[in-house]
Structures are given as structure tokens and as C-alpha cells.
Amino acid sequence: MFLAEPPLNNIVSPGFNLYLFLISIILIIVLIYKMATRCKTCENKLSANKAGTRSFTQYKNALDSGQHWGKTNLKYYFYSTSDGPVVQDGEGESIRNWTETQKNNWRTAISEWDKHCGLTLTETTDINEQDIKLYLIDDNSYPYLGHAYFPGSVFKGQNYCSYNNATDKNFTVGSYDYITMVHELGHTLGLAHPHDTGGTSTVFPGVSNSANTGTNQQNQTAYTVMSYNDLNSPITPNNVQSYGFIKGPMAYDISVIQQLYPGGDSQNTGNSSHILPSNNTTGTVYETIVDSTGTDTIDGSNAGTNKVFINMNPHSVDGDSGGRDGWVSKISGVDGGIVVANDTTIENAIAGEGNDKIVGNDADNAIQGGGGNDAFVASNGSDLIYGGNGIDRVYFPGNIGFYSIIKYGTRRFVIYGIGAYGNIVGKTDVRQMERL
Numbered sequence: 383m384f385l386a387e388p389p390l391n392n393i394v395s396p397g398f399n400l401y402l403f404l405i406s407i408i409l410i411i412v413l414i415y416k417m418a419t420r421c422k423t424c425e426n427k428l429s430a431n432k433a434g435t436r437s438f439t440q441y442k443n444a445l446d447s448g449q450h451w452g453k454t455n456l457k458y459y460f461y462s463t464s465d466g467p468v469v470q471d472g473e474g475e476s477i478r479n480w481t482e483t484q485k486n487n488w489r490t491a492i493s494e495w496d497k498h499c500g501l502t503l504t505e506t507t508d509i510n511e512q513d514i515k516l517y518l519i520d521d522n523s524y525p526y527l528g529h530a531y532f533p534g535s536v537f538k539g540q541n542y543c544s545y546n547n548a549t550d551k552n553f554t555v556g557s558y559d560y561i562t563m564v565h566e567l568g569h570t571l572g573l574a575h576p577h578d579t580g581g582t583s584t585v586f587p588g589v590s591n592s593a594n595t596g597t598n599q600q601n602q603t604a605y606t607v608m609s610y611n612d613l614n615s616p617i618t619p620n621n622v623q624s625y626g627f628i629k630g631p632m633a634y635d636i637s638v639i640q641q642l643y644p645g646g647d648s649q650n651t652g653n654s655s656h657i658l659p660s661n662n663t664t665g666t667v668y669e670t671i672v673d674s675t676g677t678d679t680i681d682g683s684n685a686g687t688n689k690v691f692i693n694m695n696p697h698s699v700d701g702d703s704g705g706r707d708g709w710v711s712k713i714s715g716v717d718g719g720i721v722v723a724n725d726t727t728i729e730n731a732i733a734g735e736g737n738d739k740i741v742g743n744d745a746d747n748a749i750q751g752g753g754g755n756d757a758f759v760a761s762n763g764s765d766l767i768y769g770g771n772g773i774d775r776v777y778f779p780g781n782i783g784f785y786s787i788i789k790y791g792t793r794r795f796v797i798y799g800i801g802a803y804g805n806i807v808g809k810t811d812v813r814q815m816e817r818l
């Protein structure tokens with residue numbers, strides 16, 4: 383009898399804490415050996431975070447330098463050796479010419495910011511029109527991957543990438559080195575680090591230095607590209623690769639940049655299929671998706687029998703852990719995946735032939751588990767869940783006393799959530815299902 387089964391809201395495995403502890407130890411050891419620092423924009427002393435209720439405002443204040451551009455049309459310009467040998471901030475690095483491949487990767491990084499906010503970032507070949515100045519510097523004595531200045535600086539717009547320190551000289555989109563482009567451009571537009579007090583910014587809750595991931599591990603590049611926890615974060619690869627990192631601003635960055643420069647492009651209009659990357663190769667990235675309209679799907683059906691984890695919920699951007707294994711939907715063993723942006727609604731999900739786990743959201747969902755022994759976390763709304771083959775199970779986050787269950791034939795159940803007044807507050811129609 384399914385009602386007699388173990389507590390339905392207990393979905394954390396008993397090995398969780400030990401795993402987290404071991405990961406933390408490895409993280410600390412590797413960080414000690416980390417050679418290059420992402421950038422040196424902010425050298426202010428760190429400030430301890432006050433305890434208290436976490437909110438988006440708290441995270442926004444940590445990423446907002448307080449310095450912003452006073453206009454929305456910004457032109458960017460690629461510096462070359464023909465523009466003269468002296469870098470304008472007087473630090474004396476020598477300039478190198480950008481290759482066309484490097485420029486194209488910059489254009490991707492720039493468009494990734496452009497589409498999420500009301501700024502219009504366009505290229506110019508007229509040095510007199512430049513707002514954002516893109517330098518490739520080549521200096522053996524320079525110890526950083528890049529640096530940039532806030533919009534309130536006399537050096538505003540200046541943005542430097544170090545060729546000398548880059549492992550992937552192309553700055554391939556999704557590579558460890560490409561992060562520099564997205565990160566430094568964040569500074570150029572006015573974003574600060576989550577771990578220090580650049581401009582008038584605060585720090586993320588629970589963060590006392592750049593290596594801390596903070597409360598619920600929010601200080602990592604999977605959630606903000608302004609973090610230093612890129613290499614060896616809990617999610618990204620543990621060594622420098624030409625894939626496996628981020629493509630653009632992530633959930634916190636997107637929510638903050640939208641507030642600083644309201645507006646932004648419609649994205650993924652129509653019915654969209656957001657396919658989870660299924661192998662580690664060039665182009666495999668972590669990406670935060672904004673989806674404006676349509677009936678949309680996160681699709682992990684190309685995972686084969688590798689485990690798929692899908693969290694359909696939009697990132698809360700208020701310090702929540704995601705609560706159900708985190709905010710990143712991904713295929714096990716693949717360094718890449720999807721985070722749903724805060725204001726985006728995904729309706730449907732498809733897993734693969736492995737033992738997968740899917741967490742629904744407040745919308746009306748249609749969810750397919752595929753083969754394998756799948757686990758589903760039920761959610762608000764009127765949902766339809768197909769277990770597929772295997773021994774599948776649906777977990778309900780509330781007390782079983784608040785649900786009414788009707789069984790239809792074999793392997794089909796309809797579960798109604800019961801509100802405080804005996805009213806029906808949600809419906810989950812479960813098919814091909816062995817366990818509740």
C-alpha cells in the first residue's frame with residue numbers, strides 16, 4: 383500500500399553531507415594551487431556578512447557597484463597595435479592585435495550581455511566613437527587574466543584580456559579563458575564581485591573571501607559570472623578546459639543587469655526546446671536561459687542511460703539552494719547545463735533512459751521520465767507525469783494528509799492537493815507510475 387511508504391518529503395540521500403565535505407576539502411586544496419587570478423578590478427578589503435533573512439535586494443546590492451552608464455547606446459572598439467603602444471590606464475602593458483576568432487568570441491560575450499538588458503552594444507571601427515575599449519595585452523609580468531573599470535572611473539570602458547595568461551589563446555566560447563571576457567565586461571557595465579566591496583557593493587551572504595561559495599553555494603560561476611569560483615566550483619570542470627564553463631551572464635547577473643538597465647530582447651519566443659548538452663566538447667557550456675513566450679521544454683532525452691537531473695524552477699535569486707539538488711539542470715558526467723532565469727517559465731521536461739530526477743515548477747507541467755527508475759518531485763499546478771518504463775516514483779513535498787489520491791486502472795493515479803478549506807489547490811495526473 384503506497385501510503386505506508388517512507389516519508390515522501392524526505393528526498394535527501396544520507397550520503398549528502400559526507401559528499402559535500404569531501405568536495406569542499408578538494409576545492410580548498412586545489413584553490414591553494416590556483417595560479418592566475420581572474421582580475422584585479424577590486425582590491426578592497428573583504429567585509430563579513432551580516433546574518434539575516436536573505437532577499438534578492440541583498441544579492442543585487444552585492445553585485446551592483448553603484449556606478450552605471452548614463453546612456454544606453456554603447457559602442458565597442460577593438461584596439462590594435464596601430465592605435466599606439468601606450469595603454470591608457472598607464473600600467474604599461476603592450477598591446478597585441480586581436481585575431482578574427484578572438485573578436486568573434488568577444489562579440490558573443492557582448493551580445494550575451496546586450497540581450498539581457500536595455501543597453502545596445504554595437505561595434506565601431508571609428509576610435510572616436512568608442513565607449514568600450516577592448517585591449518589584448520601581452521606582458522609576462524602581468525599576473526591577471528584581465529581587468530576592467532567601473533563606469534564611474536576615469537578609465538571607464540577600458541577592458542583588458544591577457545594573452546600571456548590565457549591557456550586557450552582563442553578565448554573559445556565556453557572555455558576557462560573566455561570567462562574573462564564575460565566577467566570583465568560585467569565590470570565595465572557596472573557589476574562588482576560577489577566577494578568584495580567594489581564601488582558601493584556589499585558581498586553575498588556567507589562569503590568572507592573569494593574562495594567561499596557562501597550560503598547555499600551561491601557564489602559560483604554557475605549562478606554569477608562575477609564570482610571567482612569558476613575552476614573547481616562545485617559544478618564546473620576541475621581543470622582548465624576549452625569547454626565546460628559559462629557562455630554569458632548567469633541568473634544573478636541577468637536579474638541585476640535588468641534592474642540597472644531596464645529592457646532587453648525577447649528571447650526564445652515560440653515553443654522552444656532547450657536541449658541539455660550531452661558530451662564534453664567545444665561549445666558545451668553552462669547557460670542561463672531566458673524564454674519569453676511559448677510552451678517550452680527542457681530536453682534531456684539525448685542522455686542515453688546517463689542520469690539526467692532537471693529542475694524546471696526559475697532561479698530564485700534570493701539565496702535559496704534550489705533545495706532539490708540545486709538550480710542546474712544537467713546530464714551526469716557532462717560539464718554543461720541549463721539554469722532557468724528568474725523570470726522565465728518552462729512548462730515541460732523530458733528525461734532519458736537512465737535513472738533520472740525531475741523537479742516540477744508552479745506552471746502546468748507535462749513531464750516524461752523515459753526508461754529507467756525515475757524520480758519526480760510534484761509541484762503546484764495541474765501536471766501530467768509519465769513515468770515510462772522502470773520503477774518510477776513521485777515525491778510530494780507536503781504532508782500526505784493534504785492530498786487526495788484516486789487510482790485508475792494500473793499505474794495511473796490522480797492526486798489532488800487539498801487546501802486549508804478542503805479546496806483543491808493542484809492536480810497531478812501520474813501515469814506509468816509504480817510508486818508514490
Ligand SMILES: [Ca+2]
Pocket residue numbers: 649650651652653654673674675676677678
Ligand atoms: Ca519559448
Ligand SMILES: [Ca+2]
Pocket residue numbers: 733734735736737738751752753754755756
Ligand atoms: Ca529516465
Ligand SMILES: [Ca+2]
Pocket residue numbers: 742743744745746747761762763764765
Ligand atoms: Ca507544476
Ligand SMILES: [Zn+2]
Pocket residue numbers: 420421422423424565566569575
Ligand atoms: Zn573581476
